[in-house]
Amino acid sequence: MTRRAAITGWGYAVPESVVPNAYFEASVDTSDEWIVERTGIRERRIAGVEESTATLAGGAARRILDRAGVAARDLDLIILATATPEQPVPQTAAFLAADLGVHCGALDLGAGCAGFVYGLVVGAAAVAGGTFDRVLVVGAETLSRIVDPEDRSTVILFGDGAAGVLLEAREDGPGVLAGDLGVDGSAADILAVPAGGSRRPASAETVAQREHYVRMQGQEVFRRAVRAVVDSSESALERAGVASSAVDWFVPHQANLRIIEAARQRLGIPTERTVVNIEHYGNTSAASIPLALAEAADAGRFSPGDTVLLSGFGAGMSWASAVLTWGAR
Ligand code: COA
Secondary structure (H helix, E strand, O other), X not given: OOEEEEEEEEEEEOOOOEEEHHHHHHOOOOOHXXXXXXXXXXXXXXXOOOOOHHHHHHHHHHHHHHHHOOOHHHOOEEEEEOOOOOOXXXXXXXXXXXXXXXXXXXXXXXXXXXXXXXXXXXXHHHHHOOOOOEEEEEEEEEHHHOOOOOOHHHHOOEOEEEEEEEEEEEEXXXXXXXXXXXXXXXXXXXXXXXXXXXXXXXXXHHHHXXXXXXXXXXXXHHHHHHHHHHHHHHHHHHHHOOOHHHOOEEEEOOOOHHHHHHHHHHHOXXXXXXXXXXXXXXXXXXXXXXXXXXXXXXXXXXXXXXXXXXXXXXXXXXXXXXXXXXXXX
């Protein structure tokens, strides 16, 4: 008997407010045409004043549990991946656990936009190893709160949202087959929020220098992202014993349509087998892959037994890939 972690529930929650590209034309030197052509993004969701990373995570978590037919009290562990925590202390997962009314283990995971797949791989290993039976993995972000409204190269890219899955133990059934995780910390500076931590605590100066906002070297991130997705996907596929030609669905991180296209082509995965929803949400960081996965699952695109490849990259530079068989049997 082989014990695996199967995805038995999925779901997402996004803010109601839809912000089209044209909105940014009033505040920075950009255009809808440039944004669509260079990124593939047409609109994104932006959190309202009453919304935060934890409220969005709560909305997603309830849908995931509903879909799985599992009560929150039966969770063993919550892994919440985010780059935009509710506040520095305590962990955002504590707010989510309180919202769900549970006292199980609850931790935050920081691996930028790779955070959800990082959590999925670690959560699946804990389930497969027998430590836990049910692990909730959520990616939740309010990136609109950390982008510089005056920086045209970042403000147009990011959006808010939350999404995730429930992992449950299954014997000889579908589930996570293999994963690949990595980080190249020597590239930490190419995508970062420089201040607000122990190295550079918040001060009047850090605020004046706009150091609490995301700073990104876009071209360098782009170059490394394509390589990271391809190499990491290939490693995960090799560990799973699956050829890339056998992948039924590729669900990549939604950062830039051109990155997705370049990675897809190098992996030899057809367009129609690649899940893309960047045009409606922009880059929602740790929420991006589960949001694409949940939307595609809701639309009935996956069949039981399908082989699904997830791959993401982000600040760190971090990367993470997972290969799984779809189904909840
Ligand atoms: N509107 C209009 N022009 C813009 C712009 C915008 N929103 N943002 C940048 N530009 C300008 C640049 O200032 C530059 O102008 P210059 O030539 O006068 O200096 C020009 O467009 C080209 O910049 P470049 O950085 O080469 O553009 P690009 O095609 O690489 O696209 C990104 C920029 C940011 C969209 C792209 O690099 C990218 O997506 N990188 C990856 C980012 C990412 O994935 N981040 C998240 C990782 S999880």
